[in-house]
Amino acid sequence: MAALTEIEAAAPRDRLTRARVLHCGLAGGLVLACIASLQVGATDVTLSTMLAKLVQGEALSQIERVVLFDIRLPRLAMGLLVGAALAVSGAAMQGLFRNPLADPGIVGVGAGAGLGAILAIVLGPLLPVWVIDGVGNQLTPFAAFLGGWGSTILLYKVSTRHGRTSVATMLLAGIALGALAGALSGILVYIADDRQLRDLTFWGLGSLAGASWAKVLSAGPLIVLSIGAALMLGRGLNGLALGEATAAHIGIDVQRMKSIAILAVAGATGAAVAVSGGIGFIGIVVPHLLRLASGPDHRTLLLNSALLGAILLILADVIARVVIAPAELPIGIVTAVLGAPVFLWILLKRRGLVDL
Numbered sequence: 001m002a003a004l005t006e007i008e009a010a011a012p013r014d015r016l017t018r019a020r021v022l023h024c025g026l027a028g029g030l031v032l033a034c035i036a037s038l039q040v041g042a043t044d045v046t047l048s049t050m051l052a053k054l055v056q057g058e059a060l061s062q063i064e065r066v067v068l069f070d071i072r073l074p075r076l077a078m079g080l081l082v083g084a085a086l087a088v089s090g091a092a093m094q095g096l097f098r099n100p101l102a103d104p105g106i107v108g109v110g111a112g113a114g115l116g117a118i119l120a121i122v123l124g125p126l127l128p129v130w131v132i133d134g135v136g137n138q139l140t141p142f143a144a145f146l147g148g149w150g151s152t153i154l155l156y157k158v159s160t161r162h163g164r165t166s167v168a169t170m171l172l173a174g175i176a177l178g179a180l181a182g183a184l185s186g187i188l189v190y191i192a193d194d195r196q197l198r199d200l201t202f203w204g205l206g207s208l209a210g211a212s213w214a215k216v217l218s219a220g221p222l223i224v225l226s227i228g229a230a231l232m233l234g235r236g237l238n239g240l241a242l243g244e245a246t247a248a249h250i251g252i253d254v255q256r257m258k259s260i261a262i263l264a265v266a267g268a269t270g271a272a273v274a275v276s277g278g279i280g281f282i283g284i285v286v287p288h289l290l291r292l293a294s295g296p297d298h299r300t301l302l303l304n305s306a307l308l309g310a311i312l313l314i315l316a317d318v319i320a321r322v323v324i325a326p327a328e329l330p331i332g333i334v335t336a337v338l339g340a341p342v343f344l345w346i347l348l349k350r351r352g353l354v355d356l
Contacts, residue, residue, distance in 0.1 A: 037317065089104040091305040096240065108155045110269070112151025116150075216275075233257055
């Protein structure tokens with residue numbers, strides 16, 4: 001019995017050690033991914049060439065400065081923020097719903113943001129000229145963000161009664177609101193012209209091509225704040241895995257944790273979708289891979305999800321830029337092509353645990 005107790009006590013320590021080792025490996029991988037993102041692109045300008053010039057005391061050309069500081073660096077920053085936001089949101093939702101198939105779309109952010117973007121693209125030209133001139137090319141991201149937040153708040157109100165939020169009601173209401181948003185989006189798509197349909201298609205497939213420091217500064221603070229709030233939920237999500245009653249008995253404010261998780265996911269995902277469009281599979285695949293590697297402890301899972309999500313999206317963006325250069329693939333296609341086989345492999349590997 002004593003030997004069994006020692007083995008059981010050692011198991012959590014082993015998982016924590018693996019998670020920390022994985023954390024260090026992911027941090028190194030993120031550095032390499034950032035270097036790759038700055039190194040390659042549609043032009044012949046490379047990071048190694050620019051660094052060599054700087055070491056030799058030579059000034060960068062105008063083209064090199066534009067490529068590095070106005071194109072690749074803001075694109076890298078946006079990829080890092082969006083990837084981390086989607087992955088952390090997916091891990092938080094899977095912990096909150098205690099369902100490995102959960103993703104940020106459950107709280108209605110994706111459907112609401114999509115409807116907002118479609119409204120802006122199709123009906124935007126009908127707005128007064130002074131509004132269009134004032135908002136400029138930020139109309140679609142702004143409308144997507146408002147749509148995502150609006151749908152989340154509505155879903156939260158529907159699923160909360162007498163100060164308690166029902167996860168089951170939220171799931172069912174999310175399906176209903178998603179269907180309604182899809183129907184309204186379908187009506188707008190039906191009346192859109194050819195140019196608007198093209199814009200809708202590219203927005204729905206997701207891209208970092210429109211990255212700029214203005215978008216990074218507009219979405220970045222909310223994403224960072226939301227991720228920071230989600231990272232504080234590790235202990236609470238671990239307790240929730242035992243059931244809401246048990247979590248309450250061990251001192252976790254379950255309702256407060258639910259509210260923080262939902263608002264954090266809405267903020268992170270809403271801002272990410274607003275600036276990048278629809279990008280799938282990051283939020284659902286990344287937490288799965290990390291649970292297989294280091295276990296389900298959310299105290300390390302959430303942080304490692306942020307790192308791995310950023311790495312995968314940055315590398316997917318690199319692939320999108322170079323695979324058919326000088327043209328560019330929508331990044332949503334790349335994440336789907338890479339993510340779907342991985343997700344199927346996870347299901348086949350663990351199908352004995354999910355059989356109904």
